[in-house]
Amino acid sequence: MSVDILLVTDDSSREDIAEALTHLAKYAAHQLHHPDCTPWVTAHSPDRRIAHRLGGGFMTLNAEMILDQKQSPGLIENPCRDALIELASKVSAGRTIVELGSFKGRSTAHLALGSSRGNAVAVHAYDPWDNGDTPAGYETHAPSIVEYVRSETREAFDAHMARTGAGEYVTAHQSTGVDGAKDYDDLDVALLFHDALHRKEDVRDDLKAWLPNMADDAVIVLHDVGDPRFEVEEGARLALTRTKVLREKWNWEGREVHLWAKQPTKRGFTIVRTR
Numbered sequence: 319m320s321v322d323i324l325l326v327t328d329d330s331s332r333e334d335i336a337e338a339l340t341h342l343a344k345y346a347a348h349q350l351h352h353p354d355c356t357p358w359v360t361a362h363s364p365d366r367r368i369a370h371r372l373g374g375g376f377m378t379l380n381a382e383m384i385l386d387q388k389q390s391p392g393l394i395e396n397p398c399r400d401a402l403i404e405l406a407s408k409v410s411a412g413r414t415i416v417e418l419g420s421f422k423g424r425s426t427a428h429l430a431l432g433s434s435r436g437n438a439v440a441v442h443a444y445d446p447w448d449n450g451d452t453p454a455g456y457e458t459h460a461p462s463i464v465e466y467v468r469s470e471t472r473e474a475f476d477a478h479m480a481r482t483g484a485g486e487y488v489t490a491h492q493s494t495g496v497d498g499a500k501d502y503d504d505l506d507v508a509l510l511f512h513d514a515l516h517r518k519e520d521v522r523d524d525l526k527a528w529l530p531n532m533a534d535d536a537v538i539v540l541h542d543v544g545d546p547r548f549e550v551e552e553g554a555r556l557a558l559t560r561t562k563v564l565r566e567k568w569n570w571e572g573r574e575v576h577l578w579a580k581q582p583t584k585r586g587f588t589i590v591r592t593r
């Protein structure tokens with residue numbers, strides 16, 4: 319269901335408006351007995367002396383499709399899915415979520431669903447898709463790399479965003495994580511999910527590029543930490559502990575490692591928090 323609203327406000331900030339919309343959506347969700355009824359915002363007047371005008375509505379995501387592995391194309395296991403949804407639901411209004419490595423959109427939709435259950439924050443998804451590189455030898459670790467650079471993969475991502483409604487929350491950037499960080503100016507990233515290339519130097523460089531944009535209470539989730547052929551954790555350690563300031567900010571020793579019970583040497587994820 320979608321209900322259009324027009325909200326005319328006084329001199330409120332964007333954060334105030336987002337918070338008001340979230341309360342409104344929670345009320346609507348309660349009335350409709352639907353947990354995934356959330357607000358979305360399409361416009362915001364830059365002129366704060368006059369009224370803000372917001373075109374908004376209530377968007378119901380297709381949670382059943384997002385949660386079902388058979389309908390949700392991609393490579394994320396359910397325990398990681400549940401963590402992403404939970405963490406995304408806790409991101410404060412006005413902050414953002416960034417994903418590096420979106421593939422066909424499974425994890426992107428998990429993040430969008432979590433956001434929709436929380437403060438309806440924006441999700442920025444970065445993937446080079448058919449402009450990407452396929453490093454020599456990588457396919458022995460990740461056979462799915464042949465699919466990374468197919469145009470059908472981006473089409474599958476767009477289709478998943480559209481049919482689940484997740485696209486209302488997601489801005490897709492056809493870019494590597496490192497290049498994307500160069501154009502991202504705010505210090506508001508509260509949740510970063512890394513699932514791009516997994517070699518030590520890939521993870522290190524992606525995190526180094528994004529750390530300056532991370533909020534004070536941000537959380538990083540790294541995927542594929544259980545696979546011994548990759549060195550995801552070592553790459554992250556190099557990035558997160560390389561200066562005193564970073565060591566004081568990031569609680570590397572206190573990270574949570576979640577190996578995949580089904581196959582502990584595949585997939586798995588680590589959550590790194592600030593102190």
Ligand SMILES: C[S@@+](CC[C@H](N)C(=O)[O-])C[C@H]1O[C@@H](n2cnc3c(N)ncnc32)[C@H](O)[C@@H]1O
Pocket residue numbers: 391392393394418419420421422423424425426444445446447450451466467493494495496513514515
């Ligand atoms: C393991 S897949 C991601 C799986 C996805 N998270 C899911 O839910 O199924 C890795 C993705 O990272 C993308 N990728 C490759 N190099 C990248 C880079 N430098 N920055 C961001 N993404 C990259 C690939 O195109 C591929 O789609």
